[in-house]
Amino acid sequence: xxxxxxxxxxxxxxxxxxxxxxxxxxxxxxxxxxxxxxxxxxxxxxxxxxxxxxxxxxxxxxxxxxxxxxxxxxxxxxxxxxxxxxxxxxxxxxxxxxxxxxxxxxxxxxxxxxxxxxxxxxxxxxxxxxxxxxxxxxxxxxxxxxxxxxxxxxxxxxxxxxxxxxxxxxxxxxxxxxxxxxxxxxxxxxxxxxxxxxxxxxxxxxxxxxxxxxxxxxxxxxxxxxxxxxxxxxxxxxxxxxxxxxxxxxxxxxxxxxxxxxxxxxxxxxxxxxxxxxxxxxxxxxxxxxxxxxxxxxxxxxxxxxxxxxxxxxxxxxxxxxxxxxxxxxxxxxxxxxxxxxxxxxxxxxxxxxxxxxxxxxxxxxxxxxxxxxxxxxxxxxxxxxxxxxxxxxxxxxxx
Amino acid sequence: xxxxxxxxxxxxxxxxxxxxxxxxxxxxxxxxxxxxxxxxxxxxxxxxxxxxxxxxxxxxxxxxxxxxxxxxxxxxxxxxxxxxxxxxxxxxxxxxxxxxxxxxxxxxxxxxxxxxxxxxxxxxxxxxxxxxxxxxxxxxxxxxxxxxxxxxxxxxxxxxxxxxxxxxxxxxxxxxxxxxxxxxxxxxxxxxxxxxxxxxxxxxxxxxxxxxxxxxxxxxxxxxxxxxxxxxxxxxxxxxxxxxxxxxxxxxxxxxxxxxxxxxxxxxxxxxxxxxxxxxxxxxxxxxxxxxxxxxxxxxxxxxxxxxxxxxxxxxxxxxxxxxxxxxxxxxxxxxxxxxxxxxxxxxxxxxxxxxxxxxxxxxxx
Numbered sequence: 001x002x003x004x005x006x007x008x009x010x011x012x013x014x015x016x017x018x019x020x021x022x023x024x025x026x027x028x029x030x031x032x033x034x035x036x037x038x039x040x041x042x043x044x045x046x047x048x049x050x051x052x053x054x055x056x057x058x059x060x061x062x063x064x065x066x067x068x069x070x071x072x073x074x075x076x077x078x079x080x081x082x083x084x085x086x087x088x089x090x091x092x093x094x095x096x097x098x099x100x101x102x103x104x105x106x107x108x109x110x111x112x113x114x115x116x117x118x119x120x121x122x123x124x125x126x127x128x129x130x131x132x133x134x135x136x137x138x139x140x141x142x143x144x145x146x147x148x149x150x151x152x153x154x155x156x157x158x159x160x161x162x163x164x165x166x167x168x169x170x171x172x173x174x175x176x177x178x179x180x181x182x183x184x185x186x187x188x189x190x191x192x193x194x195x196x197x198x199x200x201x202x203x204x205x206x207x208x209x210x211x212x213x214x215x216x217x218x219x220x221x222x223x224x225x226x227x228x229x230x231x232x233x234x235x236x237x238x239x240x241x242x243x244x245x246x247x248x249x250x251x252x253x254x255x256x257x258x259x260x261x262x263x264x265x266x267x268x269x270x271x272x273x274x275x276x277x278x279x280x281x282x283x284x285x286x287x288x289x290x291x292x293x294x295x296x297x298x299x300x301x302x303x304x305x306x307x308x309x310x311x312x313x314x315x316x317x318x319x320x321x322x323x324x325x326x327x328x329x330x331x332x333x334x335x336x337x338x339x340x341x342x343x344x345x346x347x348x349x350x351x352x353x354x355x356x357x358x359x360x361x362x363x364x365x366x367x368x369x370x371x372x373x374x375x376x377x378x379x380x381x382x383x384x385x386x387x388x389x390x391x392x393x394x395x396x397x398x399x400x
Numbered sequence: 401x402x403x404x405x406x407x408x409x410x411x412x413x414x415x416x417x418x419x420x421x422x423x424x425x426x427x428x429x430x431x432x433x434x435x436x437x438x439x440x441x442x443x444x445x446x447x448x449x450x451x452x453x454x455x456x457x458x459x460x461x462x463x464x465x466x467x468x469x470x471x472x473x474x475x476x477x478x479x480x481x482x483x484x485x486x487x488x489x490x491x492x493x494x495x496x497x498x499x500x501x502x503x504x505x506x507x508x509x510x511x512x513x514x515x516x517x518x519x520x521x522x523x524x525x526x527x528x529x530x531x532x533x534x535x536x537x538x539x540x541x542x543x544x545x546x547x548x549x550x551x552x553x554x555x556x557x558x559x560x561x562x563x564x565x566x567x568x569x570x571x572x573x574x575x576x577x578x579x580x581x582x583x584x585x586x587x588x589x590x591x592x593x594x595x596x597x598x599x600x601x602x603x604x605x606x607x608x609x610x611x612x613x614x615x616x617x618x619x620x621x622x623x624x625x626x627x628x629x630x631x632x633x634x635x636x637x638x639x640x641x642x643x644x645x646x647x648x649x650x651x652x653x654x655x656x657x658x659x660x661x662x663x664x665x666x667x668x669x670x671x672x673x674x675x676x677x678x679x680x681x682x683x684x685x686x687x688x689x690x691x692x693x694x695x696x697x698x699x700x701x702x703x704x705x706x707x708x709x710x711x712x713x714x715x716x717x718x719x720x721x722x723x724x725x726x727x728x729x730x731x732x733x734x735x736x737x738x739x740x741x742x743x744x745x746x747x748x749x750x751x752x753x754x755x756x757x758x759x760x761x762x763x764x765x766x
Contacts, residue, residue: 001469003403003687072401282759283752290681290703290758297680301403316673393672394665398645 003297005072012073016080023049024086032085033260034368036346037208040123040165042087047120057094057118064102064110065118071303075252082256092162093117093124097170099243100187100236104228109189113168125166125192127157127214128237135388137172138181138234142216144173144188146223151175151188153219159382163199163212164351166192172233179231187233189225196220201351204378206371207343209351241384242314249321250379251296257328258289264335264365275335288327295320315389315396322379322386333373336366344370403683409473415450416477424481426733432484437555438594439485448515453490456624461498462509468624468689472631472682479635482736484592486553488632492521492625496561499617500572500609508574519574521625522548522560522598523618530749532563532622533615539566543602544573550747554596555586562598562605563618572614573605580604591736591743626701626748627685633708633744634682637675640719640737644668647723664722671718674711681707699761705754709745716741 005013028042050056051065058074060066069077082088098117101110116122133140142155153173160169169190176184190197196219202211228236265276265285275281295317302313333340344360344367345352360367380386394400405413423443432440447453456471457463471491478487494512497505497519511517526549528534537546544564551560560575575582581603586596609617645668648659658664681704688700716738720727727734745751 001403001405001409001683001686002401002690003683004691005401009401276763279756283755286755286759286762287706289762290706290755291677293684293700293703294677294681294707297684298676300401301680301683304402305404316676319669320673320677387666390666390669391662393669394662397672398665398668400645400648400659400665400668 003300005076009072009076013076013080016077017084019053019055020080020084020086023053024084028087029085031348032087034346034348035088035372036349036368037210037351038087039350040090043090043123044120046087047089051119056120057098059095060098060114060118061102064114072300075300075303079252079255082252083259085256088253090120090123090162090165092126092166093122096126096240096243097124100170100227100240103239104187104232104236108224109227113189122167123162123165125160125163125169125212125214126240127160127169127171127190129159130156131158135385137237138185140172140174140185142171142173143177144175144186144221146175147220149223151221151223151226153188153190153216153221155216157214157216158202158211160212160214161210161382163192163214164201164209168192169214170227172237175230175233182234183231185233185237186230187227187236188221189227190216190219190221194219194221203353204375206375207345207353208371208375209353210375249295249299249317250325251292251299251321254292254321254324254328255296257325257332258285258292260365261285261328261332261335264332264369267363267365268335268337270337281335284331288324288331291320291324292328295324315392318383319380319386319389319393322383325379326373326376329369329373329376333370336362336369339363339366340370340373342370344368346371405469405473409469412452412455412470413473413477416452416474419446419450420477420481420483424483429482429484433592438588438592439553439556441556443483443485444518445515447485447487448513452487453515454494454513456491456628457494457498457509457513461494461501462506463494463498463513468627469686471624471628472686475628475631476635476638479632479740480639482591482636482639482733482740484594486520486593488625488628489520489552490518491628492523492621493519493561495624496521496572496617496621499620504608517558518553518556519559519561520551520553520557521621522551522554522562522575523622524748525549529753530746531753532618532748535563535565535570537562537564537600539564539571539573539605539607540602542605542607544575544600544605545602547597547599549597550589551596551598552593554584554598555594560598561608562600563614564605566610569611570614570618571610572608572618574608575600575603575605589743591740593743622748623689623697623701626705627682627689629744629747630678630682630685630704630708633712633741634675634678636737636740636744637678637708637712637715640715640734640741641668641671641675643734643737644671644719644722651724658722667718667722671715674707674715678704678707678711695761695765699758699765702754702758702761705748706751706758709751709754712741713745 047056057065058067058069062068094117130140144151144153169192171188171190172185173188174184175186196217198215200213201209266274268275270278298317339362342360342362344362452474454463456466459465497509523532525536557577559577562573562575563570581601583599584596649657651658685700685704688696719734720738723734726732
């Protein structure tokens with residue numbers, strides 16, 4: 001048992017840190033610090049810089065542009081990215097859709113779609129949830145009816161993350177109305193410029209735009225856009241959701257949030273002293289850091305063990321990770337005191353719901369903090385609500 | 401980086417498990433607990449024979465070449481069966497002597513790991529509430545006066561390792577259990593450990609080390625002791641979790657196994673998370689012991705102690721709750737899991753102490 005970073009790992013970290021320091025444009029880092037939803041052009045710019053270095057999609061198979069790094073190296077890379085406030089990269093294309101494509105899609109489809117994801121030229125959305133199908137995803141009703149060389153798609157998708165940035169969507173559709181719910185589902189790639197698609201933004205609790213609704217009215221999709229086998233979409237979706245859950249532990253992001261919170265608590269005052277010296281605040285911060293340290297080691301255990309049941313570890317770290325993201329954001333907003341209650345729209349951002357014309361009374365270190373605390377209520381819901389994860393753990397790990 | 405035990409470590413774990421199977425049945429445990437001494441000297445001799453008493457000690461210090469990993473692993477397996485032999489105090493005593501080094505320490509270690517003598521640490525006092533840095537015991541030349549509390553295994557000890565204040569410095573002393581002026585008050589803790597308060601009144605002692613070196617040696621030994629203690633907690637938690645799981649599968653109410661109820665399933669999932677987070681922090685602490693600096697060790701071990709305490713209480717309490725009435729009986733192991741976890745949560749200091757220590761270590765690491 002060697003539960004610590006090797007000398008090679010440490011050298012790798014130094015190499016990554018030096019590269020980011022030399023190549024991350026300052027305006028991207030500044031907007032990264034506010035941690036509002038990143039702009040597509042920022043993500044694309046950073047993707048291009050990383051792609052030139054060969055680092056834009058580390059987890060891909062080497063043949064499609066991956067780096068061949070170990071899981072631990074990928075974790076270190078992600079940690080350094082967050083530490084430097086690089087833009088949080090588009091997740092949907094590279095981390096959720098691409099693994100399904102290079103695992104299940106045809107070679108033609110891989111060649112058609114993976115390069116655009118690698119270079120940051122093509123952005124993707126995922127069309128899973130529907131108004132009547134949230135946690136019970138298998139009950140989805142958007143249908144695709146075969147018509148010659150096409151499918152005709154009709155229905156509605158919701159909670160479509162980054163749909164407003166997306167060019168393409170990876171959809172779950174019902175191709176067989178007679179089969180059992182899971183068996184009637186297929187996966188389809190749809191170009192969002194196709195006629196018959198309309199998008200409606202869903203403004204969220206932080207007055208930001210992250211999610212959307214999509215309406216499909218007899219949209220014609222080439223049958224060649226079917227991924228894998230007809231009727232096998234459910235198994236691809238489960239594969240994708242497992243990836244989503246492992247990623248949603250988000251340890252590097254939480255560690256960065258903690259570092260930011262430590263900075264805030266040295267600036268903000270309580271009883272004439274830095275908040276950081278307040279014993280009760282220190283204890284609460286310590287508990288968050290301890291839980292993050294535990295989660296980090298749990299993730300590293302999952303990344304280094306060859307034969308573990310990925311699904312069960314994924315459920316476990318998703319629950320703790322999503323809760324920690326809320327706790328750290330809440331404590332940061334609280335640390336700002338009175339200013340933590342002021343609404344503060346992204347000063348450099350797009351998609352501002354309501355221009356009130358009032359500059360926020362928040363110091364630079366407080367920008368984005370309260371909005372983050374609001375939006376993080378979603379972390380215990382997306383990717384499969386935590387209650388669903390608990391049931392999964394009970395069934396698969398505890399065998400109840 | 402890997403989290404896989406070596407085959408030697410697996411063999412060591414198997415050896416503890418075999419001992420438990422053969423020697424430490426639930427009825428046998430009660431027989432030992434209710435004996436005069438509350439422990440079984442022939443078991444301690446077996447520990448020595450099986451090599452466990454030196455397994456977690458380096459070869460330079462006279463041990464068999466292992467370290468904190470071996471001690472945590474032995475303690476974890478002992479914890480599973482709620483073995484009451486004072487293994488954690490033994491870890492502290494051997495590591496303390498190893499940290500002191502030199503010929504005197506080597507001479508003391510050899511019979512200790514053969515099980516021929518028993519030396520127990522007596523480092524804490526009531527006013528410190530588990531924090532061994534609080535030392536009121538005074539040394540006047542080679543005579544000690546003061547009271548040490550919660551000294552585990554005191555009744556069988558040949559001598560004690562005690563901290564005392566001489567002038568502005570802390571010294572570490574060896575005190576013979578039969579020295580003049582010693583008064584031992586035995587009592588039982590909630591988890592059936594036999595402990596004692598040891599009052600010294602001008603008792604003769606031998607100074608082993610003093611000043612900053614003494615403090616460093618004590619802290620280093622306590623790091624080993626805390627890791628072993630939390631390894632034990634992990635074993636108890638894991639046993640409580642899976643015992644409860646088995647019960648939920650067979651206990652029927654309303655015509656079905658109660659494990660089918662979602663409210664109980666979710667609580668079990670939360671218990672599993674606590675167990676796995678404790679295991680993760682144990683690994684993190686073991687990593688810091690090998691590859692970390694002082695700040696990394698201090699923060700990882702404080703983190704582990706906090707998690708083992710709060711996670712242990714949560715798992716132990718929920719195991720009782722999910723068992724229902726039978727969970728609060730003396731007869732069932734579940735109540736004893738809780739009693740041990742309850743004691744561990746306070747042993748060597750409570751959660752508040754370790755949250756504060758963690759925060760301080762993190763400040764220093766910035």
